[in-house]
Amino acid sequence: MHSRSGRAQYSDRDPLTGLFNRRGLEGAVGDLFESARDDSSSLAFIVVDIDKFKTVNDLHGHAEGDHVIRRTANRLSTHLGERGVIARTGGEEYLAVISGDTVSTTLLIEGINAALSDCSDAIPTTVSVGAVMMTAESKAWSGGTSAILAATNVADSMMYQAKAAGGNTIRSAQI
Numbered sequence: 001m002h003s004r005s006g007r008a009q010y011s012d013r014d015p016l017t018g019l020f021n022r023r024g025l026e027g028a029v030g031d032l033f034e035s036a037r038d039d040s041s042s043l044a045f046i047v048v049d050i051d052k053f054k055t056v057n058d059l060h061g062h063a064e065g066d067h068v069i070r071r072t073a074n075r076l077s078t079h080l081g082e083r084g085v086i087a088r089t090g091g092e093e094y095l096a097v098i099s100g101d102t103v104s105t106t107l108l109i110e111g112i113n114a115a116l117s118d119c120s121d122a123i124p125t126t127v128s129v130g131a132v133m134m135t136a137e138s139k140a141w142s143g144g145t146s147a148i149l150a151a152t153n154v155a156d157s158m159m160y161q162a163k164a165a166g167g168n169t170i171r172s173a174q175i
Helices: 002-010 022-039 053-060 062-080 102-110 112-116 139-143 146-164
Strands: 042-050 084-088 093-100 127-134 170-174
Touching: 022 042, 022 084, 022 093, 022 146, 042 053, 042 062, 042 102, 042 112, 042 146, 053 062, 062 084, 062 093, 062 112, 093 102, 093 146, 102 112, 102 127, 102 170, 112 127, 127 146, 139 146, 146 170
Parallel strands: 127 170
Antiparallel strands: 042 093, 042 127, 084 093
């Protein structure tokens, strides 16, 4: 019995980082959405992408690339703590959804680049961050869980704006 439940749980997790994968993320974000709405908390959707990651793999190999992916995942988890859910949604891309008051959540978002990048790392990297804040007063809540997809899409678009601006930066919006 344990092995079956273990496999089921594992199918919700990314094997490299231990973070949620897309499948695990969906249920966890739905629960967080309901909880934040009930508590009148803000909800932030944050897309983080490692800048110039292909270069890391090309110059240092895939084993070192995997190390960078794990390091980034660990630092993101440490920085955001227990404020929400974090998933690895692509090769070098992560999605975090966190709840809380708008001020502290904004400060957490603003600190992501510094928390994830350390120039003394053997392979230093930077990240591009796109974030969307859904405040407690937002009309988006009335859209129910479809607001999750909308907010995620806007956060993704914001991340691409951060990349287009040269990376190692944050672009954010409110919905």
